[in-house]
Amino acid sequence: MLFRQVYDHIMTRMERGEWNADDKLPSIRCLALELGVNRLTVFKAYQLLKQNGKAYVKEKSGYYVCPEGESQLGDRHDEQQMATSSAVQMNSKLSDIHQVTAAYRFSQAVIDPNLLPNLFLSEYVKKVFDIYPKLMGIYSTPQGDEELREVLSRYLMRHYRVHLHPSEVLITTGAQQAIDLLARIFIRPMDAILVERPTYSAALDIFRAQGARLIPVAFSPAGYDMDMVEMLMKQHRPRFFYMNPTFHNPTGYTLPTLQRKQLVELAERYRCVLIEDDAFHEMYFEERPPQPLFTYDTEGWAVYLRSFSKYVAPGLRICAVFGRQSVIGPLIAAKSLADNGNPLVTQKIFVHYFQSERMQQHLEKLRIALQIRRDIMEEELAAASIDWRWTTPKGGLNIWLRLPDTVSASELFDESIRQSISFVPGQICDPLHEMQSWIRLSYSLVNEEQLRVGVQRLADIAQRIQKR
Amino acid sequence: MLFRQVYDHIMTRMERGEWNADDKLPSIRCLALELGVNRLTVFKAYQLLKQNGKAYVKEKSGYYVCPEGESQLGDRHDEQQMATSSAVQMNSKLSDIHQVTAAYRFSQAVIDPNLLPNLFLSEYVKKVFDIYPKLMGIYSTPQGDEELREVLSRYLMRHYRVHLHPSEVLITTGAQQAIDLLARIFIRPMDAILVERPTYSAALDIFRAQGARLIPVAFSPAGYDMDMVEMLMKQHRPRFFYMNPTFHNPTGYTLPTLQRKQLVELAERYRCVLIEDDAFHEMYFEERPPQPLFTYDTEGWAVYLRSFSKYVAPGLRICAVFGRQSVIGPLIAAKSLADNGNPLVTQKIFVHYFQSERMQQHLEKLRIALQIRRDIMEEELAAASIDWRWTTPKGGLNIWLRLPDTVSASELFDESIRQSISFVPGQICDPLHEMQSWIRLSYSLVNEEQLRVGVQRLADIAQRIQKR
Numbered sequence: 001m002l003f004r005q006v007y008d009h010i011m012t013r014m015e016r017g018e019w020n021a022d023d024k025l026p027s028i029r030c031l032a033l034e035l036g037v038n039r040l041t042v043f044k045a046y047q048l049l050k051q052n053g054k055a056y057v058k059e060k061s062g063y064y065v066c067p068e069g070e071s072q073l074g075d076r077h078d079e080q081q082m083a084t085s086s087a088v089q090m091n092s093k094l095s096d097i098h099q100v101t102a103a104y105r106f107s108q109a110v111i112d113p114n115l116l117p118n119l120f121l122s123e124y125v126k127k128v129f130d131i132y133p134k135l136m137g138i139y140s141t142p143q144g145d146e147e148l149r150e151v152l153s154r155y156l157m158r159h160y161r162v163h164l165h166p167s168e169v170l171i172t173t174g175a176q177q178a179i180d181l182l183a184r185i186f187i188r189p190m191d192a193i194l195v196e197r198p199t200y201s202a203a204l205d206i207f208r209a210q211g212a213r214l215i216p217v218a219f220s221p222a223g224y225d226m227d228m229v230e231m232l233m234k235q236h237r238p239r240f241f242y243m244n245p246t247f248h249n250p251t252g253y254t255l256p257t258l259q260r261k262q263l264v265e266l267a268e269r270y271r272c273v274l275i276e277d278d279a280f281h282e283m284y285f286e287e288r289p290p291q292p293l294f295t296y297d298t299e300g301w302a303v304y305l306r307s308f309s310k311y312v313a314p315g316l317r318i319c320a321v322f323g324r325q326s327v328i329g330p331l332i333a334a335k336s337l338a339d340n341g342n343p344l345v346t347q348k349i350f351v352h353y354f355q356s357e358r359m360q361q362h363l364e365k366l367r368i369a370l371q372i373r374r375d376i377m378e379e380e381l382a383a384a385s386i387d388w389r390w391t392t393p394k395g396g397l398n399i400w401l402r403l404p405d406t407v408s409a410s411e412l413f414d415e416s417i418r419q420s421i422s423f424v425p426g427q428i429c430d431p432l433h434e435m436q437s438w439i440r441l442s443y444s445l446v447n448e449e450q451l452r453v454g455v456q457r458l459a460d461i462a463q464r465i466q467k468r
Numbered sequence: 469m470l471f472r473q474v475y476d477h478i479m480t481r482m483e484r485g486e487w488n489a490d491d492k493l494p495s496i497r498c499l500a501l502e503l504g505v506n507r508l509t510v511f512k513a514y515q516l517l518k519q520n521g522k523a524y525v526k527e528k529s530g531y532y533v534c535p536e537g538e539s540q541l542g543d544r545h546d547e548q549q550m551a552t553s554s555a556v557q558m559n560s561k562l563s564d565i566h567q568v569t570a571a572y573r574f575s576q577a578v579i580d581p582n583l584l585p586n587l588f589l590s591e592y593v594k595k596v597f598d599i600y601p602k603l604m605g606i607y608s609t610p611q612g613d614e615e616l617r618e619v620l621s622r623y624l625m626r627h628y629r630v631h632l633h634p635s636e637v638l639i640t641t642g643a644q645q646a647i648d649l650l651a652r653i654f655i656r657p658m659d660a661i662l663v664e665r666p667t668y669s670a671a672l673d674i675f676r677a678q679g680a681r682l683i684p685v686a687f688s689p690a691g692y693d694m695d696m697v698e699m700l701m702k703q704h705r706p707r708f709f710y711m712n713p714t715f716h717n718p719t720g721y722t723l724p725t726l727q728r729k730q731l732v733e734l735a736e737r738y739r740c741v742l743i744e745d746d747a748f749h750e751m752y753f754e755e756r757p758p759q760p761l762f763t764y765d766t767e768g769w770a771v772y773l774r775s776f777s778k779y780v781a782p783g784l785r786i787c788a789v790f791g792r793q794s795v796i797g798p799l800i801a802a803k804s805l806a807d808n809g810n811p812l813v814t815q816k817i818f819v820h821y822f823q824s825e826r827m828q829q830h831l832e833k834l835r836i837a838l839q840i841r842r843d844i845m846e847e848e849l850a851a852a853s854i855d856w857r858w859t860t861p862k863g864g865l866n867i868w869l870r871l872p873d874t875v876s877a878s879e880l881f882d883e884s885i886r887q888s889i890s891f892v893p894g895q896i897c898d899p900l901h902e903m904q905s906w907i908r909l910s911y912s913l914v915n916e917e918q919l920r921v922g923v924q925r926l927a928d929i930a931q932r933i934q935k936r
Contacts, residue, residue: 018656030501030502033498033501033502034498034501034502110607111605113602113605113606114605116602116604116605118601118602118603118604118605119601121604121605122597122598122601122603122604125593125594125597125604126593126594126597129590129593129594130590133586133587133590134581134584134586135586135590135783136584136586136589136590136593136781136782136783136784137579137581137582137584137586137589137781137782137783138581138782138783139578139782139783139785172807173641173807173808173810173811174807174808176805176806176807176808177806177807177808180805180806180807188486202804202805202808205805206805209805313604313605314604314605314606314607315603315604315605315606315607315811315812315813316604316811316813317607317807317809317810317811336670337644337648337670337673337674337677338644338645338648338806339640339641339642339644339645339648339785339807340641340642340644340645340670341785342641342785343641343783343784343785343811343814344783345783345784345813345814345817346811346813346814349813
């Protein structure tokens with residue numbers, strides 16, 4: 001397994017342009033020293049590079065980078081290699097998929113703008129500018145607007161009885177930036193980190209770019225295998241565990257309360273930071289989800305990312321990071337370097353809207369609308385004469401669908417795109433680039449009519465593939 | 469010189485928490501291999517760490533990190549070391565200085581919010597929301613709003629006759645994020661880069677955090693020493709030259725047209741990217757500055773950063789990066805990972821305001837207001853019976869003041885802060901942590917009355933120090 005991570009690490013550095021065509025790669029000894037791994041591991045990674053047509057050997061001189069064209073040729077040599085290479089390409093495909101303008105976009109876990117109270121929000125913005133007429137002329141501090149941080153600190157207190165000082169809150173541009181900044185302060189090349197399997201693919205891209213060694217933790221409807229988590233923490237001493245325990249993306253699963261408490265204990269014992277990404281918390285259907293894992297933490301091992309981009313106002317890109325000084329301090333320093341602070345305009349609009357009654361009403365309506373869409377998607381999936389399986393999500397935006405063995409996700413994907421239907425193949429959510437029998441379908445963006453028609457068409461395509 | 473850069477590199481990694489108190493540092497051989505430098509260089513860096521009380525030696529086992537307390541003690545041993553240590557502390561002081569709530573804030577190169585057309589802007593925002601009522605519900609692409617990129621592409625064409633396609637423009641959160649993303653895609657640890665001396669201190673912080681080896685190029689009122697620049701490019705093969713050639717921060721100097729053309733030639737010859745940071749271009753007093761260096765580039769070696777945060781609307785944090793696909797491509801990928809795109813709200817507000825007639829009127833008034841403030845500052849500086857010297861800035865926000873030898877910047881700084889006057893000590897703008905006889909005074913934030921009184925008081929303080 002480890003050599004595969006070293007392989008990915010080298011590929012990342014090649015993609016970054018650190019080593020170009022016909023450059024000499026570092027000697028096995030040097031790279032082993034730099035990455036703190038065994039020479040045999042580097043040797044195996046170099047062998048795989050050679051096998052995949054990414055590197056070639058010059059007698060007595062070492063390994064060199066293959067020019068692009070030749071690497072393509074190299075790939076055609078056998079089936080096995082084709083698979084590896086397509087996995088690597090899949091790696092960077094989420095943004096590509098999002099570029100596709102399909103009629104039935106099940107690929108984007110984004111809320112239909114028609115479900116957001118846009119007109120009200122626009123009116124609201126005008127009020128905010130009446131309150132702060134000079135808003136446009138003022139910079140925010142890198143940490144974020146103090147008024148906003150106070151409001152969020154009170155919010156945590158009121159909802160979860162957790163006391164955090166406003167100085168322990170950082171505002172970022174969406175959860176994406178929070179994950180990137182955390183990766184920058186925690187990860188050195190080849191550091192082990194735990195990630196759920198499957199997980200948010202953009203987070204995987206960030207961690208890989210930072211050179212992390214990804215240790216997967218399977219997420220099932222029952223949660224994690226806690227003995228396995230403990231063993232992995234013991235064995236790999238990961239810097240952190242990046243998790244999305246509530247209405248998880250892509251599966252929709254939720255980690256039970258007991259495991260939340262156990263994880264906090266494990267984190268303390270093995271000094272492993274828990275990064276809890278909680279973007280979907282408020283998007284529950286029947287009942288409230290368990291408390292954030294973060295609220296059980298008394299020793300400061302948990303960092304809580306609460307994005308409001310998805311459901312309050314995507315246009316504002318506001319995410320809050322809650323954590324103890326030991327993490328928030330370095331994070332503020334990283335944020336200062338990265339962009340010196342979010343715009344003040346968007347923070348002020350957010351803080352006033354967030355506290356309004358209208359916001360609560362919006363949320364209640366939104367939950368109902370999302371639940372209806374989930375129900376429609378499930379109805380249509382169940383009506384199809386295909387043996388696909390899923391676990392009903394109790395919140396969030398996605399259904400994680402297991403295809404029958406006779407239908408491969410990549411075949412279904414190619415055919416669907418041709419018919420203007422998009423979804424996310426499971427493979428790109430998998431730290432191991434596998435999970436080829438799974439796909440993520442988002443029911444949040446397309447309207448009810450499109451949902452019905454789109455899923456019916458998807459089922460037709462799957463059926464045709466099955467019959468071949 | 470090189471060992472000092474290795475020293476800074478190790479200090480950065482210690483500050484990041486990569487190596488903590490009593491951790492063993494890498495062996496000299498390993499670190500030399502990792503950084504691609506001579507072992508002797510690493511040895512010298514370790515010696516300096518030891519001397520400064522940052523590391524200690526265990527017999528036959530190597531170098532270890534000193535705990536914080538002891539390092540403080542270690543520093544007291546001799547004068548030389550005190551200086552080194554205070555230079556390192558100075559390093560992270562710009563944000564600290566900005567936290568100081570002085571009555572006379574000459575430390576911030578920010579435009580007085582009273583000089584911005586705030587009320588008009590607020591009215592403007594309301595119009596924008598009337599045009600795009602669903603603005604709040606929509607994400608921008610990572611690269612930035614297409615309408616905005618088209619407008620900026622046309623702007624370049626109209627003003628400088630340079631044709632760049634909208635796909636060759638990237639929108640970032642201020643110039644700060646553009647610099648950070650460029651550092652991330654270009655710099656590997658110990659890569660050489662050229663920086664002006666003095667320069668924007670936050671850029672130095674970013675480059676150091678990324679592990680760059682900083683090669684200084686002196687910037688005088690006459691520009692750079694071009695032979696020296698060529699020699700440095702030849703010798704160090706720098707990845708890029710980060711420059712701010714127009715109304716330079718902190719000096720206010722402007723690079724002459726001839727040198728701009730020569731630099732573009734040198735960049736091609738030595739394959740050194742030119743990063744032209746041009747935040748002050750529109751803030752000229754008597755006449756327009758020379759064309760951006762970027763406009764002379766035909767081979768794609770120049771990247772042009774044009775921030776509008778300073779003078780259009782700081783609250784929006786909009787910066788545009790212009791460059792060829794070979795740079796913009798990786799930059800978009802980095803931006804996607806970093807935060808997946810600026811908020812759409814701020815981009816739409818900006819694009820409409822930027823094209824308005826009112827914006828042109830504002831700019832003309834702003835130039836006059838800034839010129840008046842510069843004149844007042846110069847008047848008061850000249851009236852003081854102190855032999856300080858400066859070159860009149862023809863634009864921008866700052867005066868770069870050389871103190872008489874009898875007055876040290878750090879003494880003046882400590883005393884000024886006590887009397888509620890802030891400025892930026894030259895040392896933190898210097899890649900070599902020297903320039904202790906220089907300070908940066910910004911005339912853009914404080915009003916005319918405060919300018920007079922503040923400079924008079926500063927002169928009084930300097931005089932008292934001189935007489936001691």
